[in-house]
Amino acid sequence: MRPFDYQRAEGIDHAGQLIAAENAVAIAGGTNLLDLMKLQVETPQTLVDVNRIGHAEIEDSDDGGLWIGALATNTDTAVHPRVKADYPVLARAILAGATQQLRNRATTGGNLCQRTRCYYFTNIDQPCNKRDPGSGCGAIDGIARLHAVLGTSDQCIATYPGDMAVALSALDATVHITSAHGKARTVPVRDFHRLPGHTPWKDNVLEPGELITGVSLPAPVEGTQIYRKVRERSSYAFALCSIAAIVEMDGDKIARADLAFGGLAHKPWHDPEVGEVLVGQKPGAKLFDKAADVLLRDARGYGENDFKIPLARRTLAAVLAEATGAEL
Amino acid sequence: MSSENTVSINGQPHALPDDPRVSLLDMLRHHLGLTGTKKGCDHGQCGACTVLVNGVRINSCLTLAVMHDGDEVTTIEGLGTAENPSALQRAFVERDAYQCGYCTPGQICSATAMLDEIAAGWPSDASDSLDGPMEVSTEEIRERMSGNICRCGAYANIVDAIRDVAGEPA
Ligand SMILES: Cc1cc2nc3c(=O)[nH]c(=O)nc-3n(C[C@H](O)[C@H](O)[C@H](O)COP(=O)(O)OP(=O)(O)OC[C@H]3O[C@@H](n4cnc5c(N)ncnc54)[C@H](O)[C@@H]3O)c2cc1C
Ligand code: SF4
Ligand code: FES
Ligand code: FES
Numbered sequence: 001m002r003p004f005d006y007q008r009a010e011g012i013d014h015a016g017q018l019i020a021a022e023n024a025v026a027i028a029g030g031t032n033l034l035d036l037m038k039l040q041v042e043t044p045q046t047l048v049d050v051n052r053i054g055h056a057e058i059e060d061s062d063d064g065g066l067w068i069g070a071l072a073t074n075t076d077t078a079v080h081p082r083v084k085a086d087y088p089v090l091a092r093a094i095l096a097g098a099t100q101q102l103r104n105r106a107t108t109g110g111n112l113c114q115r116t117r118c119y120y121f122t123n124i125d126q127p128c129n130k131r132d133p134g135s136g137c138g139a140i141d142g143i144a145r146l147h148a149v150l151g152t153s154d155q156c157i158a159t160y161p162g163d164m165a166v167a168l169s170a171l172d173a174t175v176h177i178t179s180a181h182g183k184a185r186t187v188p189v190r191d192f193h194r195l196p197g198h199t200p201w202k203d204n205v206l207e208p209g210e211l212i213t214g215v216s217l218p219a220p221v222e223g224t225q226i227y228r229k230v231r232e233r234s235s236y237a238f239a240l241c242s243i244a245a246i247v248e249m250d251g252d253k254i255a256r257a258d259l260a261f262g263g264l265a266h267k268p269w270h271d272p273e274v275g276e277v278l279v280g281q282k283p284g285a286k287l288f289d290k291a292a293d294v295l296l297r298d299a300r301g302y303g304e305n306d307f308k309i310p311l312a313r314r315t316l317a318a319v320l321a322e323a324t325g326a327e328l
Numbered sequence: 329m330s331s332e333n334t335v336s337i338n339g340q341p342h343a344l345p346d347d348p349r350v351s352l353l354d355m356l357r358h359h360l361g362l363t364g365t366k367k368g369c370d371h372g373q374c375g376a377c378t379v380l381v382n383g384v385r386i387n388s389c390l391t392l393a394v395m396h397d398g399d400e401v402t403t404i405e406g407l408g409t410a411e412n413p414s415a416l417q418r419a420f421v422e423r424d425a426y427q428c429g430y431c432t433p434g435q436i437c438s439a440t441a442m443l444d445e446i447a448a449g450w451p452s453d454a455s456d457s458l459d460g461p462m463e464v465s466t467e468e469i470r471e472r473m474s475g476n477i478c479r480c481g482a483y484a485n486i487v488d489a490i491r492d493v494a495g496e497p498a
Contacts, residue, residue, distance in 0.1 A: 001349045004349070006394055008397075027392075029391075030390055030391050034390050034391070035371050035390060047348070079450045084451070091458055092453075095451060095452060099474055100385060100438075100441075100445065101385050102372055102387065102390075105386050105390070235471050235474035
């Protein structure tokens with residue numbers, strides 16, 4: 001690990017002052033940042049420890065929704081009575097990720113900002129436009145099993161690896177952000193992560209010096225909530241494809257279908273047209289196929305990850321069948 | 329004991345290291361000679377470094393010692409001694425729940441916290457319902473212990489040892 005200066009922030013304003021320094025980075029649970037610092041993928045000059053700034057609370061909001069502080073641990077969130085009762089897709093997504101030891105440290109803010117698991121990104125001897133802009137992308141013509149099939153660019157085909165944010169996307173959560181000067185703004189979680197385009201080094205819309213203060217969930221909706229994660233082994237592995245689904249039936253027709261997909265793109269993938277195909281229709285194998293056609297209309301494989309395209313189709317059908325009770 | 333720039337390790341106060349790069353794991357092993365806690369991967373992947381911080385299990389390799397000002401850390405050395413082992417330490421011996429033993433301190437620290445988590449009703453990915461009470465079934469143990477890898481593959485006996493302590497028939 002390269003030497004760095006360690007600063008402990010005593011509150012959010014103090015954190016803002018410290019983070020404004022050149023090449024200063026926030027450290028929360030440290031489970032992603034320290035991993036990458038040991039690999040010299042991340043080489044901050046200053047680490048700003050935000051663990052003691054507060055903002056770890058999970059509380060009811062006035063509109064019937066829920067506020068989850070940036071420093072709440074993934075465990076705090078997954079075991080919270082309101083999350084379990086009203087937002088089970090979020091509890092399930094968190095529990096499907098990492099291990100208990102990691103979830104005990106991982107935080108809301110750190111989880112949202114976790115970096116890709118692309119093997120070229122984490123190996124400083126390899127070309128990678130995300131880590132070293134302009135050096136090329138090792139994965140496009142290389143080992144790309146984990147990589148994206150939706151929203152890729154000729155600069156980067158990495159996936160956003162997290163589970164929690166996929167559930168937050170289906171739930172239409174909002175990310176709350178404050179700048180180094182204390183200026184607050186909000187961004188829908190669906191717009192928080194970005195596609196790689198020509199600037200693959202930018203994972204999300206945070207500007208230098210900005211910190212996440214928390215995430216707000218809208219009031220809960222009716223319906224069945226499911227998180228399905230397909231991975232190489234049944235525990236402790238990142239998603240090849242995952243789906244967060246909130247599906248409500250009205251009689252024999254689908255009344256709501258809020259879907260988000262993990263493991264397929266540089267961000268949790270939410271395509272409103274997929275839901276539109278489903279709503280108002282009777283569930284069944286043909287309809288699910290039509291929804292998959294819409295989801296995957298621009299999908300593109302890179303050899304090793306070609307399997308993700310049929311995998312996403314089948315996983316979608318399985319989730320929708322479970323949610324609606326339809327036969328496949 | 330003042331908590332300024334000290335961390336309590338198995339009940340004893342220790343000054344935090346000057347170099348912020350020192351992980352909690354390296355502080356335990358290299359600075360304090362508490363070599364029970366093991367380094368397997370140093371990247372959060374194997375669980376050999378699992379310790380309890382304020383009663384909660386974490387990977388000591390992925391946290392900086394300086395972040396633990398005022399915290400209470402318990403390592404395998406703090407759970408029991410050869411003369412007076414904890415119930416899990418005894419059960420691992422009785423069930424022969426290891427071969428080389430390298431993963432064992434992490435397994436036992438992890439299992440110690442896991443039994444508390446189950447008692448507290450925390451769900452896991454293997455739980456049918458998110459609401460308690462939680463079972464101590466083989467399936468639950470395997471999922472909840474998946475952050476502790478055993479290269480020798482002593483898993484079957486590890487699960488049996490944990491079930492013994494949980495009072496479940498193995
Ligand atoms: C072996 C292993 C397996 C894993 N498996 C999974 C998995 O299956 N699914 C999954 O989803 N995740 C998985 N993870 C990733 C894990 O979820 C993340 O490491 C964790 O969520 C990061 O949170 P943290 O608080 O530790 O972040 P840190 O490591 O502290 O920070 C990560 C990044 O977020 C930034 N950051 C932190 N807090 C804020 C804030 N408030 N505002 C702005 N920026 C902030 C930091 O500057 C840093 O860039 C795994 C990790 C490991 C090591
Ligand atoms: S896919 Fe993205 S992260 Fe991976 S090597 Fe290419 S540019 Fe880097
Ligand atoms: S040494 Fe910490 S998890 Fe492997
Ligand atoms: S006993 Fe050898 S690694 Fe587990």
